[in-house]
Amino acid sequence: MLVENPEKQALEIIKRLSVVYPDAKTALNFTTPFEMLVATILSAQSTDKMINKITPALFEKYPDPKAFAEASLAELEQDIKSSGFFHNKAANIIGAARGVVSRFGGVVPSGMADMLTLPGVGRKTANVVLHNAFGLVEGIAVDTHVKRLTERLGLTSNTDPVKIEQDLMALLPRTYWGDFSYYLIDHGRAVCDAKKPHCPECVLKDICPSAFLFIQAE
DNA sequence: ATCCCGAGGG
DNA sequence: CCCTCTGGAT
Numbered sequence: 001m002l003v004e005n006p007e008k009q010a011l012e013i014i015k016r017l018s019v020v021y022p023d024a025k026t027a028l029n030f031t032t033p034f035e036m037l038v039a040t041i042l043s044a045q046s047t048d049k050m051i052n053k054i055t056p057a058l059f060e061k062y063p064d065p066k067a068f069a070e071a072s073l074a075e076l077e078q079d080i081k082s083s084g085f086f087h088n089k090a091a092n093i094i095g096a097a098r099g100v101v102s103r104f105g106g107v108v109p110s111g112m113a114d115m116l117t118l119p120g121v122g123r124k125t126a127n128v129v130l131h132n133a134f135g136l137v138e139g140i141a142v143d144t145h146v147k148r149l150t151e152r153l154g155l156t157s158n159t160d161p162v163k164i165e166q167d168l169m170a171l172l173p174r175t176y177w178g179d180f181s182y183y184l185i186d187h188g189r190a191v192c193d194a195k196k197p198h199c200p201e202c203v204l205k206d207i208c209p210s211a212f213l214f215i216q217a218e
Numbered sequence: 219a220t221c222c223c224g225a226g227g228g
Numbered sequence: 229c230c231c232t233c234t235g236g237a238t
Contacts, residue, residue: 026234044235050225051234084224088236122236143234161235185234194232195228 001209003154009207010155010171010180016203017183024182026132029055033108033133034065034100037118038093040125042083054080065106068097092120112138123162131178140168141181145188152192152210 003009017024027048030036035055042051058079062068068076077090096118100108108129109115115126127141140146142161146168150156156167172180191198205211 028234040234041236043233045222045233046224047226047233082224084233085222085235086224088222092236120236124235128234141234144232145234181234188234 001154002157003207003209006155006167007171009153010168012207013153013155013204014172014176014180014183017187018179020203021183021186024179024186026128026182028052028132030133031059033110033129034068034097035059036133037096037108037121037125037129038068040128041092041096041120042080042089044089044125045085046083050083054083065097065100065108068093069101071097089120095119096121108133110134110136123165127181137174137178140165140172140177142168143181143185144194145185146181148194149184149188149192152197152208153204154209 028036028039028043029052030039038058039051039055042054061079062071062076071094073090073094076094077086080086080089080093083089099118100106103117104114110130112123112126112130115121115129116123123139124141124143127139130136130138131141142165147159147161147164150164150168151159155171156164158164158167168180169177187204188194191202199205199208199211202208202211
């Protein structure tokens with residue numbers, strides 16, 4: 001259910017969450033744009049904690065895009081097995097590495113259109129890498145947390161992530177696009193769980209159209 | 219709409 | 229046992 005004034009709602013949410021989560025940023029560990037890309041591909045339907053457990057050994061074994069491009073598929077699958085979806089992720093990582101090496105001179109491209117040509121990279125992954133690796137903002141990363149919270153908070157009535165991103169881009173001044181996702185991700189993990197949100201202790205409970213539902217259910 | 223596909227929590 | 233975790237490709 002949409003709130004009456006989504007723009008005002010969005011700004012108020014940012015105002016409050018920026019106080020609670022002042023240094024909201026990615027929880028994925030990385031040292032280069034390509035590591036950021038690999039970590040983000042791996043993070044699909046997995047927890048950041050799980051990915052951070054895998055990547056240290058992974059980045060030591062495959063130190064650059066060329067190493068990933070020449071990796072054995074079966075071997076890489078075993079290296080990332082615990083992240084889930086390992087067949088797809090391994091193939092995509094090798095494909096993305098080959099694309100970076102053969103078409104972008106071994107450097108991760110810093111534009112949305114180029115990034116989207118890499119296998120396994122959609123708008124969510126591209127937005128995350130652009131923001132965290134390059135400090136660039138072309139859109140808003142809509143992951144499972146952003147999707148869930150924006151629906152609960154009445155900022156969108158769409159369920160498709162691409163449409164949700166368009167709604168949010170229309171609501172928010174561009175200066176907030178990069179950090180907005182991380183405020184919602186931190187809040188989603190800490191308070192607004194998928195399964196059992198802790199509404200009584202939520203700083204947004206008085207402006208959230210979904211809060212009373214969960215509070216009544218307590 | 220459906221498939222991919224493992225770990226952790228309740 | 230069931231659900232969820234920073235999705236993408238078909």
